[in-house]
Structures are given as structure tokens and as C-alpha cells.
Amino acid sequence: MTATVRPSEPMNVIEPHEWRHGTVVAGVKWKNPVGTASGTFQLDACGDYYDVTQMGAICTKGVSPVPWEGNPGPRIAESPAGMVNSVGLQNPGVDHYLADELPKLKELGALVITNVAGHSDEDYAEVTAKLADSDADMLEINVSCPNVSHGGMSVGTDPATLSRLIGRLRKMTDKPMIVKLSPNVTDIVTIAHAAVDAGADALSLINTLVGMRIDIDTGKPIMANRTGGVSGPAVLPIGLGFVWRVRQAIPDIPIIGIGGIDSGEKALEYLYAGANAVEVGAAALTDPTAPMRVARELDDLLDSRPDLAAKLAQGKSW
Amino acid sequence: MTEERFMSTATSAAVVQEAERFGRKPGRRVDEIVRAGTLAEGVYELVIRDAYVARNAKPAQFVNLYPADASLLLPRPFGVAEVTGDEVTLIYQVAGAGTRQFTQLAAGDAVDVLGPLGKPFDLDKSANYVLVGGGLGIPPVMLAAQALSVRDDVTVTTAFGYRNERFADDLVAQYVDAPHSITNEEGNVIDLLDSIVPELEAAAKAGRPPIVLSCGPTPMMKAVAQWGGRHGAEVQLSLEARMGCGYGACVACVVDTPQGRLKVCKDGPVFTSEQLGWVV
Numbered sequence: 001m002t003a004t005v006r007p008s009e010p011m012n013v014i015e016p017h018e019w020r021h022g023t024v025v026a027g028v029k030w031k032n033p034v035g036t037a038s039g040t041f042q043l044d045a046c047g048d049y050y051d052v053t054q055m056g057a058i059c060t061k062g063v064s065p066v067p068w069e070g071n072p073g074p075r076i077a078e079s080p081a082g083m084v085n086s087v088g089l090q091n092p093g094v095d096h097y098l099a100d101e102l103p104k105l106k107e108l109g110a111l112v113i114t115n116v117a118g119h120s121d122e123d124y125a126e127v128t129a130k131l132a133d134s135d136a137d138m139l140e141i142n143v144s145c146p147n148v149s150h151g152g153m154s155v156g157t158d159p160a161t162l163s164r165l166i167g168r169l170r171k172m173t174d175k176p177m178i179v180k181l182s183p184n185v186t187d188i189v190t191i192a193h194a195a196v197d198a199g200a201d202a203l204s205l206i207n208t209l210v211g212m213r214i215d216i217d218t219g220k221p222i223m224a225n226r227t228g229g230v231s232g233p234a235v236l237p238i239g240l241g242f243v244w245r246v247r248q249a250i251p252d253i254p255i256i257g258i259g260g261i262d263s264g265e266k267a268l269e270y271l272y273a274g275a276n277a278v279e280v281g282a283a284a285l286t287d288p289t290a291p292m293r294v295a296r297e298l299d300d301l302l303d304s305r306p307d308l309a310a311k312l313a314q315g316k317s318w
Numbered sequence: 319m320t321e322e323r324f325m326s327t328a329t330s331a332a333v334v335q336e337a338e339r340f341g342r343k344p345g346r347r348v349d350e351i352v353r354a355g356t357l358a359e360g361v362y363e364l365v366i367r368d369a370y371v372a373r374n375a376k377p378a379q380f381v382n383l384y385p386a387d388a389s390l391l392l393p394r395p396f397g398v399a400e401v402t403g404d405e406v407t408l409i410y411q412v413a414g415a416g417t418r419q420f421t422q423l424a425a426g427d428a429v430d431v432l433g434p435l436g437k438p439f440d441l442d443k444s445a446n447y448v449l450v451g452g453g454l455g456i457p458p459v460m461l462a463a464q465a466l467s468v469r470d471d472v473t474v475t476t477a478f479g480y481r482n483e484r485f486a487d488d489l490v491a492q493y494v495d496a497p498h499s500i501t502n503e504e505g506n507v508i509d510l511l512d513s514i515v516p517e518l519e520a521a522a523k524a525g526r527p528p529i530v531l532s533c534g535p536t537p538m539m540k541a542v543a544q545w546g547g548r549h550g551a552e553v554q555l556s557l558e559a560r561m562g563c564g565y566g567a568c569v570a571c572v573v574d575t576p577q578g579r580l581k582v583c584k585d586g587p588v589f590t591s592e593q594l595g596w597v598v
Contacts, residue, residue, distance in 0.1 A: 012336070013336070013345070014336050014337055014339075014340045014342050015336065015339075015340060016340075039568070040563075040567055040568060041567060042566055042567050044566065044584075045565050045566030045567040045584060046567055048342060048343045048565075049337070049342055049343050049344075049345050050342060050345075051340070051342075061569075067578075069578060069579050070569070070572070070579060072574070073559070073560070073570075073572050073573070073574075073579075074559075074560045075560075075570040075571070075572065076392070076560060076561070076568070076570035076571070078390060078391060078392050078416075079391075080389050081388065081389045081391060082391060083391055083392055083562065085562065085568065085570055087568065087569050087570060090569050090572070090579060222560075232391050233388070233391070284563070284567060285392070285562050285563035285567060285568050286346070286384065286391055286563070287346035287432070288343075288345050288346070288432070288563075288565055288567070289345030289346070290345075290346075
């Protein structure tokens with residue numbers, strides 16, 4: 001397959017922009033409805049390519065109570081129009097985050113969602129307690145990572161376990177608390193209700209789908225962790241279906257739609273499915289400027305959709 | 319219905335111009351292919367026109383190329399082998415469906431590119447730089463030969479190990495003071511390094527101690543690290559890894575080191591043998 005050189009066109013993704021269409025998520029105003037998805041943003045990598053303060057929100061990588069070394073490599077495999085990762089939330093821990101990445105992001109002026117990770121209820125509580133007095137604008141509780149043996153998805157796939165954890169964290173912080181949901185469940189609506197009833201201010205969905213690839217020369221899984229989480233364009237219709245079902249069941253909860261978004265058009269699909277905002281994940285791994293470009297394309301698309309734009313600006317959804 | 323395209327990209331010049339105007343690195347962009355061909359059986363050459371890479375690429379840095387087939391999502395990293403004007407030479411072998419598609423590209427076609435990426439070799443010292451490449455690990459060290467050739471405080475020695483055809487010897491000849499190579503049939507790069515010890519010792523006595531720059535299969539690089547340890551030579555290794563983003567965001571391409579898991583794409587690809595704990 002070959003391609004031809006396309007005509008030169010200015011990208012206009014780097015220059016400062018007067019955002020015309022903002023959104024409101026759990027009372028927090030975003031300058032546009034597009035954020036970065038957790039696990040795909042690192043300030044020291046992404047900040048070289050665009051002004052992070054231009055994003056609606058920056059959602060950081062999962063932050064754990066102590067440094068986590070993550071899973072052994074290989075940690076990634078390609079899949080049709082997608083990828084499978086098993087990073088396992090490698091991160092330098094909450095103390096490092098509070099001393100380094102968070103102050104840097106806030107000094108720049110970014111709106112920050114801190115993703116909270118844990119192996120146990122105690123882990124989540126410890127991180128949440130340390131973040132309660134921090135400058136983070138919102139917290140996103142990661143109960144949906146498929147790549148850790150305890151915590152993560154094991155919490156977010158059981159309504160009683162999820163309810164117990166979110167109820168406990170709710171008492172610890174006044175910060176807007178987003179619960180990030182897993183698609184690896186039988187009934188997303190039951191899980192969504194459990195999170196909201198326990199005190200979630202917003203929901204983000206979907207996290208990655210459990211999947212794997214196998215090397216047919218060895219007969220063994222490509223990734224050392226064997227299974228991982230699938231993301232990328234391939235999961236777009238799945239994420240849309242999940243967002244739509246949750247929106248139908250719970251009309252008022254703010255929803256951040258995630259999954260396969262790599263253009264303003266696809267972000268717009270999520271907004272019509274009922275999301276108040278979106279996050280761009282895998283696309284950022286194929287072009288560092290993708291989140292910024294999606295935001296710019298969406299700003300243009302909302303010009304001709306004043307009803308939708310007005311609802312978003314009022315904190316409502318379509 | 320959403321328009322079914324995966325990425326909108328613009329040509330190099332427009333992306334680079336905007337990024338540089340606002341003090342950023344340029345993102346993914348479209349480059350023209352100047353030349354494409356075969357250097358030896360299974361060894362392919364691709365020359366792209368990218369003035370930004372040509373201006374900025376340092377030895378052991380790499381560029382991401384993206385398959386035009388949007389169902390293949392991830393970039394393929396290629397070490398920059400040579401820079402001529404605004405032309406950038408990449409040399410590679412077919413490793414799977416993505417690289418196979420690149421072999422179908424011809425002059426005038428386009429390819430999406432990001433880079434240059436990664437931490438380059440440290441070439442600050444006055445030394446005898448011994449470039450040890452194995453197979454398709456040779457291209458990434460070729461740029462070191464080119465970069466060092468303009469300096470008068472260094473000696474450039476090569477020790478290239480080929481499977482069979484010596485595809486790179488002529489390409490770097492003009493940049494190298496002491497060229498050496500070996501094929502699988504004749505032996506391996508450690509045999510070759512052992513055979514040039516007297517030459518290296520003579521250079522060291524003349525004030526040019528050896529610094530080894532190496533890229534190749536991991537078992538070869540581990541052997542090179544140990545050879546460097548035995549001979550008191552500093553060793554810098556450029557690692558290969560199954561990468562995700564290539565620019566430090568996804569943390570997929572880690573290598574286990576005594577300091578913990580480091581990102582090959584951003585903390586490396588160049589590491590010293592001490593950093594990796596490969597010196598025994």
C-alpha cells in the first residue's frame with residue numbers, strides 16, 4: 001500500500017487558540033471538551049509537542065501510594081486498528097507526583113485530573129488522602145485497569161466492592177471524583193449505578209478491553225503479562241455503546257467518553273451519545289499532537305451545532 | 319457517519335514551521351520518499367526528505383515511520399543511518415507486516431514520520447570510537463561514523479558483523495579511519511574485536527583510548543559489554559525494543575536495569591553497559 005504526498009496545509013494545532021466551546025464536568029469548567037486519557041500522557045514527553053494548558057483537561061498516569069515498577073516487557077502488541085498494552089501502571093508514586101509532575105502542571109496552568117491507582121482499598125485511600133489537599137482539580141479513581149493482579153479492574157467489576165471503596169473515598173475529599181469504568185463487565189449500568197450511588201461526581205468510560213496476541217512462531221503470548229488492555233480505533237463503537245447505555249440509564253451524571261477517538265468527528269459522536277467531555281488516548285501514541293488536533297477539530301464542528309454547544313456549556317449533555 | 323480516516327497529517331514543512339514558531343517539537347507529518355531500494359538480500363534502504371530530521375538527528379537517534387495502512391496503528395522505529403542535505407537514509411529489514419509495506423514504497427510516494435527521537439550516543443570525548451554493529455544494528459552506528467568524520471580529535475574504527483553480504487562497508491568507507499568487518503561464516507564481532515586489540519592499544523598509547531558504540535542483537539551487545547569490561551573500554555549500547563509511542567508517553571518499551579525499569583525510547587536507546595548492569 002502506498003500513499004501520495006498530500007498538499008501542504010497549516011495544522012494550527014500548536015498556536016494559542018481562543019476556545020469557543022467549553023464544557024462543565026461535575027462543576028469544573030473545561031475550556032474545551034477534550035482531555036488526555038490516563039496512561040497516555042507524560043508531561044516530560046507530551047509537553048515538548050504542545051501547550052498542555054490548551055487542553056480541556058490533562059489526566060495523568062495512575063498514581064499509586066509507593067513507586068510501582070509495572071509489568072515486565074514486552075508490554076505492547078499491535079492489533080487490527082488497535083493495540084494491546086500491559087504496562088501495569090508503572091509510576092514513581094504519589095509523593096514524587098506531588099513534588100514533581102503536579103506542581104509542574106499547575107505552574108503551567110493546566111487543568112489536572114489525577115488518576116488514582118491502588119492494589120487495595122488502603123492503597124486508594126492513602127493516595128486520595130494525600131491528594132485531598134493538593135492542587136489537583138479533579139480525581140479519577142482507576143477501578144478498571146486490567147493489568148494489575150489486585151485492585152484495578154477487580155474492584156470496578158463488582159458493584160459491592162466498588163460501592164464500598166467509593167463510599168470510603170467520598171468521605172475523604174471534596175474534590176470532584178470521577179470513577180473510571182471497565183467495559184469488561186456483564187452489565188455496565190449496574191456498575192455505573194453503584195459508583196454514582198456511592199458518591200461519584202462523574203463517570204469516565206471506557207477503560208481498555210481485556211485482550212491478547214500470540215506469536216505463532218513460538219505459540220506463546222507476545223506480552224510477558226500474557227493479557228493486556230485493547231485500545232485504539234477498533235474500540236470506538238464499543239466505547240460509544242457503553243456511554244450511550246449509561247446515559248440512557250442515568251440522565252444527569254457527567255460522563256467523560258473514552259475509546260478510539262482520533263478526530264473531532266469521533267469526539268462529536270461521543271457527545272451525541274451523551275458524553276459531556278471526551279479523552280484521547282491511543283491516538284496520542286501515534287501522534288503526540290493528536291489530542292490538541294482533536295480539540296481544534298471539535299471546536300470547529302461545534303460552531304455549526306449551537307444546541308449541543310449550549311448544553312455542554314451549561315454542564316448538560318445531548 | 320463519521321469520516322473513516324485515521325489520521326490527518328500535513329506535510330513536513332507546514333508542521334515543522336508551526337512547531338518551531340511556538341518553540342515546540344514537530345508532531346507527526348508527511349515526508350516525501352526520495353529513493354527506495356535494496357542494498358543486499360533482505361536489507362532495504364529508504365531515503366526520505368525531512369529537513370528537520372536532517373538538521374537535528376544525532377547518532378543513535380531514530381525516527382518513527384507509520385504504515386499507510388491505518389489498521390497497523392503503531393509506529394516502526396528506524397535508526398538514522400546517514401544524512402545528506404535534507405535527505406535522511408534509513409536501512410532496515412522486514413520484521414512483519416508493517417515493514418513489509420514499507421518495501422513497496424517508491425520515490426515520490428509519501429510516508430508519515432515523527433522524530434528524531436531518543437537519547438543519542440555521547441561523543442564528547444577525544445577518543446578512538448569503535449563502532450560495533452551487528453546485522454541491522456549497523457545502520458544506527460553509521461551516523462556516528464559520519465558525525466565523527468568531521469572532527470580531528472577522534473579516530474573512527476568500525477567492527478561490523480554481517481550475516482553474509484557486507485552491505486554497509488562501502489557506504490561508510492569515506493567516514494572511517496580503520497574499517498573492519500566480518501561475516502557469520504568468518505566469525506563474530508568479538509573475534510573481530512579480539513583481532514584488532516594491538517591496533518586499539520596503539521591508538522590508546524597515542525592518546526585515543528577506545529570508546530565502544532554498539533548496536534545489534536541483545537546477545538551480541540551483552541558480549542560486547544563484557545568485552546569492553548575486560549579491555550577497560552567505555553561501552554555505549556543502543557538498544558532495540560518493541561515500542562509503543564516512541565517518544566516517552568506510553569512506557570511500553572522498558573528495559574530492566576539496576577536503577578529500575580527505564581524507557582528505551584526516551585531514557586535511551588543509548589545506555590552505558592554500567593547503566594544496564596551488563597558488565598560482569
